[in-house]
Amino acid sequence: MVITGELPNQTENTAVALGCFDGLHLGHMAVIDRALAAASDGLLACVFTFTKPGLEEELMPFSIMEGLLVQKGVGLLVRPKFESIRHMTPPEFVDRVLIESLHAKRVVCGYNYRFGRNAGGNASTLVRLCEERGIAASIIPPIEVDGAPVSSTRIRALVREGKMEEAARLLGRPFVIDFEVVRGQQLGRLMGTPTLNQSVPKGFVQPKFGVYASLARIEGGYWPAVTNFGVRPTVGAPAPLYETWIPHYEGDLYGEKVPVCLLSFMRPEQKFDSIDLLRTRIHLDGVEAGKIARRLKPALVLEEEKGQ
């Protein structure tokens, strides 16, 4: 997949999915799937979005998004800075971006898509402007779960409340982070529970503090694991941190971007009276999390299972 932050000046004819695509949830995937279906007629499948730092807390690391789009068969991802396109009127956007730059022959957007100066264009404006120019355009209606449209705002709220199973139903996959593994105080290995530490970048959504059943993806396999997200009231932490113990794994993961899926909230963080009590509790958490992970692990990852 080609990824660019500029408007391309040479591409094949494309089928373009338009949207914010900040979490690749079920609604986003419905738009992208329609563009991919249209692309099977010999067009290049393109996703067009934009970057606008500080708009909302991020829900998915870019590396995970990239992997999913490649897996789906998207050939071109265009994500210019919002500043570079915000001044365009809706007709200018269609002429300059969709036609001149992307050579769009099919265009797909979601029901609530807004575009052009001051968000002046909506999905019907897009369809009208495209059709006037001989381009087929379609609008994907809202995808609903539990009677309400799936949205990134709704998923962020679920993550903040620790409702990971519900978040996964809206995302179509578990909530996942893959931040770089950093060094900690090296206490974990002394307790028999080495934990890979991952700090949260600024501007990224933070789940409720506590212990979660999780899966760690290492070298293509999913390992049942247990993750604490929080500030470790017993030993202290300067900032919220993901700490993941993978009971049946041994190896050095410092400096790597290890994907960790949070499956289910198990308990809040506690301040223990001694490191011994904390150690006993973490071992019990590991056993409990293993049971939950095996129960909840999505069917698609079963055959890749390693570890226990």
Ligand SMILES: Cc1cc2nc3c(=O)[nH]c(=O)nc-3n(C[C@H](O)[C@H](O)[C@H](O)COP(=O)(O)O)c2cc1C
């Ligand atoms: C499953 C699990 C549960 C944890 N629960 C707590 C907790 O309730 N309270 C707490 O203060 N720290 C908790 N921790 C964090 C530990 O204090 C921390 O992982 C340990 O001190 C090792 O730190 P290090 O990675 O800096 O060596 C937990 C860690 C894990 C992996």
Ligand SMILES: Nc1ncnc2c1ncn2[C@@H]1O[C@H](COP(=O)(O)OP(=O)(O)O)[C@@H](O)[C@H]1O
């Ligand atoms: N089973 C395991 N689960 C998690 N990390 C492991 C495991 N085995 C080895 N490691 C490695 O050990 C490191 C964690 O050891 P730990 O003593 O907790 O040190 P730190 O405080 O630096 O995180 C991880 O970053 C990883 O590189």
